[in-house]
Amino acid sequence: MDTFLLLMTLVSIVIVVLGVSLFKWHAFISLLVASLFLALVSGLSLDKIVAAYETGVGGVLGHLIGILALGTILGKMLADSGAGMQIAEYFIRVFGVNKLPWAMMLSGFIIGIPVFFEVGILILLPLVISIHKSSKQNILLIALPCIAGLSIVHGLVPPHPGALAAISIYKANLGKVLLYSLIIAIPAVIIAGPLFAMWVNKRVVPAGEPELIRITTRAKDLPGTGISFFIILLPVLLMILSAVAPYLGLTAGIAKILIFIGSPIIALLISVFVAYYFLGMQKGMNKEAIKKLTEECLLPVGSIALIIGAGGGFKQILIESGVGDTIARMAENLSLSPLVLAFLIAGLIRIATGSATVALTTAAGIVSPVVAGMPDVNLELLVIATGAGSLMFSHVNDAGFWMVKEYLGLTVPETFRTWTVLETILSFVAFGGALLLNILL
Template sequence: MDAYLLIITLAAIALVIVGVSVFKWHAFISLTVASLFLALTAGLSLDKIVSAYETGVGGVLGHLVGILALGTILGKMMAESGAGMQVADFFVRKFGVKKLPWAMLFSGFIIGIPVFFEVGILIVLPLVISIQKTTKQNILLISLPVIAGLSIVHGLVPPHPGALTAISIYKANLGHVLIYSLIIAIPAAIIAGPLFAKWVHKRVVPQGEPELIRFNTNYKKLPSTGISFFIILLPVLLMVLAAVAPYMSMPKGFEKFLAFIGSPVIALLISVFAAFYFLGIRQGMDKNMLRKFSEESLIPVGSIILIIGAGGGFKQILIDSGVGDTIGQMSENLSLSPLVLAFLIAGLIRIATGSATVALTTAAGIVSPIIEHMSGVNLELLVIATGAGSLMFSHVNDAGFWMVKEYLGLTVNETFKTWTVLETLLSFVAFAGALILNAFI
């Protein structure tokens, strides 16, 4: 029976992969069909299948919907107001031309905190290309560090949807994940960013030229650098305050207040209103423009919400059909660390489907039932290990691969040698960081 449950679970994961890559189904449909297949073949009674799926979807999305929406609006305000460009320009001025790779790394890292990877690229790309035109340096030396900063934050650091989904599924502590992920993300970004860029730009010289893309802006003046940094870092500062509040001697009522404003949805809501005022109204935007930006930014969120929800449904089917307990017993017999298991499963799904979000959500759903009866598992580092696995070996089935290729004017071969290697470096260095921290915590 154990072997049968394992086989049908592998078949269900294969169904997700085939659905996305061969039949070109949306990941939501693939995950939903795989959930139904797993439930039926595992012998879950018909009257329980739909309720289990709905419970799983609701459990994951209950507190994520608001976070996703608010985070996207915040990113849109940064892009449209020019706040992201101000931050990038600040680092370039401070570091100078000789240390440009480091300036670009910090730009990507800071800008990437509140925005999706794709939005971050759109924010910094005009600056990257204009610097390349001015300095005549290899575009890879300037672009790869900023991409490394954006990508590692997107993969590991809350309030990004992947990390928040894994935190929700594993029931991990958000504050601890935030602190650990920043500790791990910085060295990973340095190795895969400036250090790798300095090595690879001598070996790969792009044949094509990037097109100069200018971001359409509707503002009369740019926000100040200080305000730009404040808005970007505000949600993180509020979450860090909530995380450290229990360890500081303060009145109980004030500690509860900090925990309230530091919860992701409230922290982002406060940050969005701060952005509306400082990046919008003070820059000459009217109420109609702010509403337009909000509506435009929310359209792409629907797809991500559906994928994350379906991943939650898949997880609940795994639990209710007993598959999770079976895999848990088998992995205990194999003495395989949950961190290693989560990293490998997320990596395999990422390679097969091309989606970091699908990889993270599905892997967390598979691993969470396994660890329920285990003691001594660091749930926060498990989130990071799963996130690290979801970054590895981006190739032709990943939208990010084509985005980097087209925007930087690279060939497919050049993109493999640069972007694919960069993502894999980020993945393995972050995983190594999680294992090292696990040995000490």
Template sequence: MDAYLLIITLLSIILVILGVSLFRWHAFISLTVASLFLAIFAGLSWDKIVSAYETGVGGVLGHLVGILALGTILGKMLSESGAGLQIANFFVKAFGEKKLPWAMFFSGFIIGIPVFFEVGILILLPLVISIQKATKKNILLIALPGIAGLSIVHGLVPPHPGAIAAIGIYGANLGKVLLYSLIIALPAGIIGGPLFAKWVNKRVVPKGNPELIKVEQKSESELPNTGLSFFAILLPVILMIIGTAAPYMKFFSGDVRSALAFIGSPLVSLLLAVFFAFYFLGFRQGMDKDKIKKFTEECILPVGSIVLIIGAGGAFKQVLIDSGVGATIGNMSESLSLSPIVLAFLIAGLIRIATGSATVALTTAAGIVSPIIEHMSGVNLELLVLATGAGSLMFSHVNDAGFWMVKEYLGLSVEETFKTWTVLETVLSFVAFGGVLLLDLFV
């Protein structure tokens, strides 16, 4: 029976992969079909199949929808107001021309915290192209560190969708994940960003030029000031860290600690940051109510797709639990003495290579590993989230939208994109995983 369940599980994962890559289904459809396939062939009764699906979707989306929506709105305000550009300009001035790769990395890292990878690229690239034209340096030296900063944050740091989904599925503490992710993401990003860019720019000189981005210059008076821009991005991070630390602030009364924990909850901290952005990056920058409402509606539409993928991933997890597959895989991994952290990294990496989506890899891998750890003690759930996130970055290639974005926006050939972006993503993945294993020795 155990072997049969494992074969059915493997076939359901293959179904996800074929659905996304061969049939070109949306990941939500692929995950839903795979969940139903697994439930039926694993022998779940007809009445339990739909209820397992609904329980899984509700369980993972219950506290995520608001966080994802608010994080996206905050990112949109930073993009439209020019706050992201102001931060990038600040780092370029602070580091100077000789240390441009470092300036671009920190710009990408900070800008990447509240915005999706694709949005971050659109904020950074006009600056990259302006600098490249002025300095005549290899565009890879300037662009790759910024992209590395965006990518490592996208894979590991809440409130990005994959990390948030894994936190919900594993039941990890968001504040701790945020803290650990920043500790791991910085060194991984530095190695995969400025250091890798310095090495590769001597070996790969792009033959083409970036054509897609037209640089629009904004005057300094049109941008919000630098301090305000930084504060708008870091406000939710600061509030979440305070919320996580609140229970240990014994010098405050119980009521004050509870209030701080409430303000530091992801939903409330992001809501406060959004209202801060509406006023200081919106009204104060000359936007009216209608314009802000339009931006909000524009950016919420793409969230629907991510919410569906995460929900379907939660359903897949629940079917794995209810059909007994989780317990079977758990018994096997215990007998193999394979660490759940290593297992999560490997599964996420394989799914990422197969489907091309970091979010699908994170969500599906978390769904597979979550039932395994239910009866295990001593598993650090926060590091498990980060190991899964590290795996989801691995070996981006032609089935990944990010691969084509980087290729087209930087004017690279397919071969040049493999030599730069694909290697960069794989370096980020393995260095971040090394960071997880190292941190596991201490926490």
């Protein structure tokens, strides 16, 4: 039964890929058909199929839909006002075209620490597209280092939820995990970011162009570099303030207010209104122009929201059908060191369910009883090994896969050759770093 379930999971993934690339179905349709196929062949009862699918869609979109909309509006304001172009030209002037991948890696790494991966993409995307337009470089050379920076901190570094959950489950020391994760993340992001981007940009030239945010400056005069940087960093600054508020010795009321305004959706809403004023009204855009701009950029959000929601539905069907449990049982029966076991279980659950956070927390729950009686296990490195496993081989059941594809204007094969490979490099290099530190400590 286990082998049959894994085989049917593989077939369902093939259905998604063939549906999009061969039959030219919309990705939403492909994901929905694959979800129904897997649900039926795995024996899920008919009354549970729709409920599971709706739970998966709601679970992803409930968190993301407002962030997607506001992030896209902010990106469009940065693009159409010329603020993105101002920052792009500043980066090109300061770092030079040859060092752009390194500058973008640093941007992604720093901005990724306080924000979710999806929020980071939406904050940095207009900057990526502006630099792509100004420098005439392959967009992969600019985007991939940036995405690598966002992804590695999302998978390994506290205060991201997966890492915090694993720390809690393993009872590891948060400070040590933070220190070790930063040491391990730096070489991983260098290899999977600028170095991989410089290699792959000569081999993959995207056939399409980014469609969701187009650079068509409407402002009568460009904003200054300072205000441009302030607005792109404002949501990040608000989220950082929210994260540190409990430790500033403030009154409970003020701390609650700071935590509220630093939640991603509120931080982005505030940033959108600041952008409306400084990048819109002050630069000659009237209310009608701002309203039209907002409506234009919200229309394409519908398509990506459907795709991401369908990916969430597919993920939930995978979970409900027992694929994650099957993989976990198979890996648990192997006689391996705790670090290798945690990495493998997290990796296999990630491949099966598409969620790094689900993979990290599920794997930690499985491995923690195994290591409970082992006194010599480095629990902090165990957290990192589990996090590294949770990053590998992102594919069609991962919302991140579709975000990268849609926002960078890639085809499905191009996304596999770039994003999927990047995530797998991050995973294995970070795991190698954990093993090396385990030997040295």
